[in-house]
Amino acid sequence: MKQNIFSRIARSLVGSLVALTVAAPVLAQNTFPSREIRLIVPWNAGGSNDISARALSSILGEKGIRVVVENVPGATGSIGMTRVARAEPDGYTIGMGTSSTLALIAQNLTPLRNSEFASIARVTTDPLLLLVPYNSPYKNLDEFIAFVKKNPGKVSIGTPGSNNLNHIFALMTGRIAGSEIIVAPYTGGSRVIADLAGGQINAAVLKPSESKAQIDGKLVRALGVFANEPLQAMPDVPTFKSKGYDVFPYGPLVQMAYLVAPAKTPQAVQDRLIAMFSEAIQSERFKKLSAEGSAVVDNLTGEALNKEVVGVTAALVEVGEKVFANQKK
Structure with missing residues (x-):
């Protein structure tokens, strides 16, 4: 008799545990x-x-x-x-x-x-943009690339972080000019754009969302888009591809x-x-x-x-x- 009672209790406990296990995900959700x-x-x-x-x-x-x-x-x-x-x-x-x-x-x-x-x-x-201070003497992509080519190892490009896509595209800018550039890494885009607008660096690689307010306020200028298609919000900014510069030589x-x-x-x-x-x-x-x-x-x-x-x-x-x-x- 006692054995039957214990068996029923054990089965009941197992059933309760199974029910709780099944119900737990639903409960959590x-x-x-x-x-x-x-x-x-x-x-x-x-x-x-x-x-x-x-x-x-x-x-x-x-x-x-x-x-x-x-x-x-x-x-x-x-x-x-x-x-x-x-x-x-x-x-x-x-x-x-x-x-x-x-x-x-x-x-x-x-x-x-x-x-x-x-x-x-x-x-x-x-997408990512190449930007310069608004008062920079280089008003378009071709002029800036020529500037980089004539000044190897002297042109600074700011990026949020290092060894990332921004860094890669900064180096690619030097590569298409056949010249070395200085990559200046920061801890975030807000600090890059502040120093760029202040003329502390020659250029920067940033997202449009990190720079649009400064572009509209004529503090910085967008020279090119690291993409194959132009941006709908910035149709006047050329892509590197449209200017004959390949920034994706190793793949997209x-x-x-x-x-x-x-x-x-x-x-x-x-x-x-x-x-x-x-x-x-x-x-x-x-x-x-x-x-x-x-x-x-x-x-x-x-x-x-x-x-x-x-x-x-x-x-x-x-x-x-x-x-x-x-x-x-």
Whole structure:
């Protein structure tokens, strides 16, 4: 008799555990988030990634979801993204990954690996511009390239971070001129544009969203777009390709920003993060803001985004090896 009672109790406990196991993902998805989410931007405040993060925070805040943006700049994004990778995998700490950090991963310049993150949603893809101070004597791309050619090792080009796409395109500017340039790395685009407008550096490689206000205010001038197609928002700025300059000799490159969580975040929580942030990214308000900065918004999430991250990293392995190997020579 006692054995039957114990058997029934055991079966009941097993059944309860199974029910809880099945219900846990649903429960997590229904209750998350129950407190504020910390979104780490691994760059200084005021840059394009920071602007996008704060816009998403505002949009989600209107829906009762509190997202606090925290700027953790340094080491071309590695310091902030390391905090994300090491955070508790509960969905309450996420980060803004970029192609800049992927370039470091590709070149083994950081201990971080893509496997330490769960991809949530792509925020934007962004073209890059070559800019000079507005009062620079070089008013077009051909004049600036000629200036670089005549002054090997004397022309400074500022970039947010180093060993990233901005750095690569700065070096490519020297390459097409057949000359060496000085790359001046900063901890964020806002600092680059400030020094460029002040004439502290000769040129800079930045996103349109990081420089449009200064372009409109006639503090800096855009000379060229590192892309094959012109920007709709800046149709008068030529592409390097249209001027006969090949800045993609080793294959296409894409500058992008995307959201990630720690790798072991439960799938149900990942799904909730994807749903929340995708809705905000696809909102007309965010799309309009992005378009004003010539950034492109798509709907790449989850595993599809992860495949894109792996693909971009692979491309950066090849390009980084060739470009930076040539620099060392």
